[in-house]
Amino acid sequence: MLINHPLLGLRDASEFVYLGDASLIDRPDAAADNAAEAFHDYLHLRDNPAGVHRELWYHEQGDRSWLIVTRNTLTHEITDVELARDAALRRPRTAGDAGQ
Amino acid sequence: MENACVADMTLSANYPLDGLDELIEDTRLSAVENLDIVSIALPRILGAEEARQTRDALEDNLKSSFGLQLTDVGMRSSNPDKDSLLGLQPGLWFLVTGKQSSEPARALKTVVRDTAYVTDQSDSWAILDIAGPHAQAALERICSVDIDQSAVDATRVVRTSMEHLSVILERPETERFRLYSPVSSARSFQHMVSVSLQNVV
Amino acid sequence: MNAPSSMTGAGRIGKGLLDPGKTISFQFNGRHYSGLQGDTLASALLANDQRLLGRSFKYHRPRGIFSAGAEEPNALLELGRGAYKEPNTRATVTELHEGLEAHSQNHRGPLSFDVMAINDYLSSFLSAGFYYKTFMWPKAFWEKLYEPVIRAAAGLGSLSGEADPDTYDKGFLHTDLLIIGAGPAGLAAALTAGRAGLRVILADDDFLPGGRLNAEQMQVDGMPGSQWAAASYAELLSMPHVRCLLRTSVYGAFDHGIYGALQRCTDHLADKTGRRPRQILWRIYARQTILSAGATERSIAFGNNDRPGIMLAGAVRTYLNRFGVAPGKQVIVFTNNDDGWRTAADLSRAGVAPAAIIDTRSIPEPMHLPGVQVLMGARITTTRGRLALRSVTLQDGQSIPCDCLAVSGGWSPNVHLTCHQRGRPVWREDIAAFVPGTDLPSGMRVIGAAGGSLGLSASLTEGHQAAVELIKHAGRHQTTSPAPVAEQESARITAFWQVPESRGRAWVDLQNDVTTKDIALSFREGFRSVEHLKRYTTLGMATDQGKTSNVLGLAVLAQLGGKRIEDTGTTIFRPPYTPIAIGALAGRSRGKHFRPVRQTPSHRWAMENGGDMVESGLWLRAQWYSQAGETHWRQSVDREVQQTRRTVGICDVTTLGKIDIQGRDAAEFLDRVYANTFSTLAIGKVRYGLMLREDGFVMDDGTTARLGETHFLMTTTTANAVSVFRHLEFCRQCLWPDMDVHLISATEQWAQYAIAGPQSRALLEGVVDAPFDISNDAFPFMACAELTVFNGTPARLFRISFSGEMAYELAVPTRYGHALMEALMEHGKAFDAVAYGLEALGVMRVEKGHAAGNELNGQTTAGNLGLGRMVSTKKDCIGAVLSRRSAMNASDAIQLMGFVPEDKSQTLRAGAHFLLPDAPETTESDLGWMSSVAYSPTLGSHIGLGFIRNGSNRLGERIRAYDPVRGGSIFVQVVSPHFVDPDGERLRG
């Protein structure tokens, strides 16, 4: 496979390390009342669609960026790639964020 | 109580590629030693205006001391003294310079002051130059990234893996490539490049 | 040039496209023969009238050459000898070279009298799937008798059993356009694209470009097709942006335009001993791809259609036109389509008058062939001739003598690569063949015969047109030359699959001996899906992957079920298109070069000083340093331990992972990634850190030093250096993206040495430069500093201890590592210093009760390790929440304890399980396991660390250490895991 790195262009997927469902960037609040259940679901019940999947890849043999890749698990077609950090910065800020 | 080094000894430097200089047919493979390499990380600042100011300040510092510009990731800038700045990660560069100091990070810190975090990388890398008409063909055997002149020229830097080794590649001249790979596996690195060259000449 | 060697054969009758001036000598089954430069092994054997080349897989039926290409199911030979022996090689694609040695395979006794041919007489009992129904009684006979017999009959050729002596290489190519197949369509496309300046790769299996043009008599642009191919190829070779790869099989189409290709570099050379690799495995990254891989002819099922001498009609033309070889003297053509007639025409033209042409169609003769017996609407029911064809019998009983039968059942486009990403081919009735579907791999287009355009003129036009479209697509506007011109030949076909009146068995898969009866039996037993058919009968599963048999088998199945072929479906074509040497797929990664070697800067010092090196991940590390007179490793290790504990020892710990962490939020970041707190750590101090995974189990441990307000240096275990760095980057970029934290690996930057023992400070006091003060008050336990040593070398010093002794770790830039080790040992002579290795390191850490890799195995919790209190309850950190799950905090959870043998002379072994002394040997009784053991020279006995349920309540208990895989059980006593200096007085001294 080739991943179209937003900063570096097409790179062989073998330069990357795969993690999984992109929702792993949304770590629950440890102080919440339902933290035990929230962490259970967060870590174990990941999206596993036969179709379009948003997923995390780490460019270990490259620029060390974590990417969110939108890829179809039936065809392996990749339709979007962005820096995970950008996606993470877009989400609503929580008590866990720095400087608060 | 203070102590002092009572041993009447100094430590001499050893390089793993040990001055390698090999001509295979018309293409030369040579070790590059005595370069200072320091990573430069731009502090992460949330406010856009403030972030830009920090970046500009860092760039001004590098420009005035080295004449080098901050580049995007995957891009390289260089000066007539053959110092170069390699954009390796978002917000992180390697400064590669022939100016040798005993503590390169400390020396650079006086240049960048509080506009960047610096870390010495000079001893982390084994460096090989491969120069000559067979250089590109040799690298085609180990590098999955397109290194044709149309894709990689002197303004580019590529970090990738070759034969299970992490490698930084630049092409300062059309027929000369420079490769950096972790120093601990320098022997395997040398073997990899040398076999590639032997397989294509 | 050879004269035909017997009366019955025809042999070489012309020069074809070969060079008659260059003869080549070779051997087959020990006899010497000669051929010509440009021959394949098959054409040379045919020129020498060698027809019997092998035996089929199951019934050991005599087999000869069937085709002239990669689809060959029959002519499989072993090439070479000794370690160079290569089994199952198709003679039809083996380029002849001087000294080539070939042997037939899969027979016992001489090829012409194979005793295993008895299977053929027992074939009624060996029908499809017979083995599923028998060999079950008595039960013990399966292992002892039946299976060994079945296994002994398995396989075709054999491996030498020796290491492959050749080398292989890999490479990566990037291109605008990859063209697969250098036949007329591919050449036309390459010419047009190349002339317009595109980066083009043209790959072909063959060693001669041109494809079918070399096998036919047709004209292109007014010249013979082969000549046009040669001229076109020469022009392509002159273009610097076009790379032509002959002898190259594009074997697979992978995601996103990545193709696998295998280039054979030395297989065709007489002298293969140069330093060049035998084969190169290319990974081709193509923006666009043109598949122009042609088509493969198929046979018709009729009685005894497998005898040597029965060939595909197109192959007969190949031998005739390209190689100047007539495969027989009396040739009969059997066809259901117009293309077969061209074989007859070419034979006539070459002066080998065909004995007859038998066409299954009841239509007017498509072509007038003077002097040839024409039988329209006729069928062959059986053939005669045991080791070589002698005659055919028709449906009316008429028998016609012949020594070669050219069969054409139609052509199947080579759609394989279009299916590698699960594309489904579609049926086209007008050509009675599957053609590529619409779900092609991205960027691929299919032209010429591969796309179902079974004609020269169409192939040339499509090749040209496809390139023109790509040029436009690439935004280039060069004027293009016109398409090459040729006459369009007729390719009419009326599907005809099997002769209903067949006598005897009609073969479908020639290599795996699958007959129409086997397909019928499979159908009768309910195996009616194509996949069931394939698996039950083994149809299409031989080395040729059914290239000539799949469609025929499918058609027979469809007829049995009264279905249309398109409703029956196809099996899935999978890579590789042709079989690929496993050695080539491995490339250079073998032997010592399987993976890189990592060495520390004092590697050479270790080698020169008795270091016995061992793999530790990719690193090589010294286990111990043996000295003169030491005959057993324990002597070395005991000495190293005792001397370290008595005076001072020095150990290379460079391999530990080191991560430089800087930023305004660095301290807060560490609080979140470590279970314990770091923001309270003072500058100039070091703290032990315990890192959890998010699931609450222990991930790694190490020490982290605070070098400045915003600057930390983390150490990780050697094994987890990479995974911890990746994890920290994930935390930094994905979880807390607004933190000001920067990570860079410093593992390679620093050479680091542990200096441990009562004399360690005394030794270091003479090493560290003024004015640094390392007295106990100024530089207490867990202090760190940046300083210089040996008169000016920059260094970092950490007062940390893994051994339980007063100890330091001293780091210098890597280039000084070797010199530092030498200097420390030289200077250390005054202190009776000793170098110690991994084993002594391990002994001392077990004595001290420190957990290491065997304990931090990913299955243990902080509580299991006795470190439960390190998980701060005041703050969140990675793993905090899930570490509180009930089963991980059960009252009878395993705990890390110490163990000593009841009989001090006994040896402990890691991996033993703990049982109560009188408990039964069952899984339910299992209380835990011994994780690490050592012989402690300090205590004079073996000691161990291990995990045991409810451990802290078992102090003093007698436990059975169950270890039957290494000789049995011994009894041990549960003790504290801290065997030496439990109060830590030494390390603080």
Add this chain to the structure above:
Amino acid sequence: MRYSALKVIKEGLTGNRGWRPAWRDPEPRTHYDVIIVGGGGHGLATAHYLASVHGITNVAVLEKGWIGSGNIGRNTTIVRSNYLLPGNEPFYELSMKLWENLEQDLNYNAMMSQRGIVNLYHSDAQRDAYARRGNAMLLAGADAQLLDEAGIRELCPFLDYDNARFPIKGGLLQPRAGTARHDAVAWGYARGADSRGVDIIQNCEVTGFTIDNGVCTGVDSTRGRISADKVAVCVAGSSGRVMEMAGMRLPIESHVLQAFVSEGLKPIIPGVVTFGAGHFYISQSDKGGLVFGGDIDGYNSYAQRGNLPTVEDVCEGGMAIMPMIGRARMLRMWGGIMDMSMDGSPFIDKTSVPGLYFNGGWCYGGFKATPASGWCYAHLIATGQPHETAAAYRLDRFMSGAVIDERGAGAQPNLH
């Protein structure tokens, strides 16, 4: 129809015309006691044991394609019970014992071939880990031997002992392990179940579950609605897709695992050999092909095909320990969809919906488990209680932390 050598001979003499279909092709009834969703090895084994052990024969197996079209039809045929953890080892040993009597039980020769499996070790730490595992196997009544280098040389003289990057220091041998003919296992169970009255219905895709008042009462299928007292899902590879129809999320990701076979060769590899310092394992089939594989590709996929980096990685591992296979040619590569669970271990459990049962999460090790999976699933469906050897395979174990993590890789499916 009973299979025997005599029958083969009799049929051979009469043109093989008397053979009958190995299983019927019935129309679905409107109601069954039990519907098993998924006609793979596990589903067919479950049906067989429901009928033969528990006497429950009003059972349908619904298969969306042809039976055995899932992972039982595309694996490397290895059978072994060399597990470490108490939650796993007794289960796999039960499976091994069932394998050892399978042919007589089914009257079908699945060619169980107990030629042994050896896991090579290359370091002292690996040796100790294998010792721990071997001892755990013996505690569970399995067989295990820890061999040193000399022992391995005797067993596998063709390995690279002199030039290896990671020297071979020994191995853990399970002599009773081996291989079985994978397709035949599916066919044998199908025939066994069918002969006891189970309906095997091919080309019948389940499109939904009928859930009345929170209770599962049947399925909707491409061949209509079929009601049942109990519905048992057994569709490893598609578990996520199928259970989603019942509104359930699973601790499972779907990944591709590739496998490879060489051209047919005369016998040269004695049993199963696995490399301890790279991703490679190999055996040789009764037809002569070298059957080998390695690690999963490592990304979520339902595409049933993999990519080159993994192909090359596996062959590198092979050449590193066994350089004699360099001139053998890879004939075919293929990929299957693996239910990768979050700790590398499977599930055999009731679900939160009464009447709906779940079996899945077999990662890349489901084939060897086929008999025990069927046995234990049938036990759970018939008795309502988990079988003692499968009691740890609960869906709620990640909530409690009672994970069964053989590899110690944590909740990261692509690392198991």
